[in-house]
Amino acid sequence: MSAQPTVEVRGLSKVFVLRGAWPWDPNREVHAIKGVDLQLFPGQVMAVVGQSGSGKTTMARIILGLEELSEGEILLEGRRWDLMEEAERHRHRVFYQYVPQDAMSALDPQQNALEHVAETLRVLGGCSRSEAHEKGIQMLHRLGLSERMQALPREMSGGEQRRVTLARVLALEPRLVVADEPTSGLDPDRRREVLRDLIGNLPPTAACMLVTHNMAAAKAWCTHAVVMLDGWVIENFDPRSEMPVHPYSKLLFDPWSAPLPGTSLATEGCPFRNDCPLVQGPLVETCRRSMPSLQPLDHHQGRVACHALARPATPAAEANPSSNAETPPGPEPIEAEPIQPPAQG
Ligand code: SF4
Numbered sequence: 466m467s468a469q470p471t472v473e474v475r476g477l478s479k480v481f482v483l484r485g486a487w488p489w490d491p492n493r494e495v496h497a498i499k500g501v502d503l504q505l506f507p508g509q510v511m512a513v514v515g516q517s518g519s520g521k522t523t524m525a526r527i528i529l530g531l532e533e534l535s536e537g538e539i540l541l542e543g544r545r546w547d548l549m550e551e552a553e554r555h556r557h558r559v560f561y562q563y564v565p566q567d568a569m570s571a572l573d574p575q576q577n578a579l580e581h582v583a584e585t586l587r588v589l590g591g592c593s594r595s596e597a598h599e600k601g602i603q604m605l606h607r608l609g610l611s612e613r614m615q616a617l618p619r620e621m622s623g624g625e626q627r628r629v630t631l632a633r634v635l636a637l638e639p640r641l642v643v644a645d646e647p648t649s650g651l652d653p654d655r656r657r658e659v660l661r662d663l664i665g666n667l668p669p670t671a672a673c674m675l676v677t678h679n680m681a682a683a684k685a686w687c688t689h690a691v692v693m694l695d696g697w698v699i700e701n702f703d704p705r706s707e708m709p710v711h712p713y714s715k716l717l718f719d720p721w722s723a724p725l726p727g728t729s730l731a732t733e734g735c736p737f738r739n740d741c742p743l744v745q746g747p748l749v750e751t752c753r754r755s756m757p758s759l760q761p762l763d764h765h766q767g768r769v770a771c772h773a774l775a776r777p778a779t780p781a782a783e784a785n786p787s788s789n790a791e792t793p794p795g796p797e798p799i800e801a802e803p804i805q806p807p808a809q810g
Pocket residue numbers: 712713735736737738739741742743744748752757770771772773774
């Protein structure tokens with residue numbers, strides 16, 4: 466495994482300040498991300514899963530510098546990305562690509578599929594006109610769009626629009642791809658095609674962060690899953706070989722489970738405590754008082770933030786109960802492996 470992560474996030478927090486409706490109304494702070502730490506290595510595909518409002522899209526956008534952070538550090542390939550001037554970031558952006566949720570709004574209504582890819586290669590990839598044209602044809606061919614090169618966005622299906630946005634990103638041979646719900650609004654067959662096209666065509670050493678609601682996609686395509694709840698990372702695990710153990714993650718990954726908590730999230734301590742089946746006895750007070758940090762478990766490679774499941778907290782974690790930081794020492798990050806596209810997603 467490469468010693469250097471493609472993405473390293475330390476203590477990331479984001480606070481949005483919402484202005485009151487009237488000048489005399491006080492401003493309100495919304496803590497969208499709360500002390501997140503994570504690492505993503507070359508060749509790994511990380512699913513970031515959670516309900517709407519859990520902070521996953523905000524975190525993905527902050528990592529690429531599309532939103533500013535409030536606290537913490539972001540390192541991309543060892544460089545402090547959060548401290549870089551925009552002019553310097555611009556030089557590196559070609560390697561760190563974003564796949565938006567809304568493909569249609571990312572496409573120019575006047576450009577056909579080939580023009581989209583060729584222009585990206587010319588402007589960002591530094592290719593000559595003829596080289597960009599040639600590479601664009603090759604990439605669209607790889608993504609099954611050989612017959613649709615002259616199609617305008619309004620003439621394409623939703624799946625084809627997504628594949629054109631993927632072709633633009635993949636043609637640049639990125640080292641990091643952050644895909645924000647790239648299959649939302651598609652039927653299951655199109656979803657499988659889009660994920661196969663994205664993950665199956667990543668450069669071998671590229672890292673990918675896939676923001677998704679789709680638990681089946683996380684299991685089928687990802688080497689890691691990170692579960693977010695109310696701005697916290699509450700669990701990380703390998704979805705190919707393990708089942709989640711946090712009670713909230715279990716609900717999230719079980720399509721037959723009871724409805725997920727919506728408005729009942731607690732504002733202090735563990736946000737899941739109002740619905741948690743594990744809270745009883747002395748845990749009632751513990752879970753009300755503090756949010757647990759991510760801890761390793763026996764017989765489980767991942768880490769989980771739960772007072773009922775984790776090993777006893779260390780003195781350092783007790784001293785700073787608001788931090789969600791992982792507590793060293795812990796298991797090494799899971800070995801990166803080449804992605805093998807599944808036959809069925
Ligand atoms: S910390 Fe407490 S409330 Fe939260 S999941 Fe664990 S037992 Fe349940």
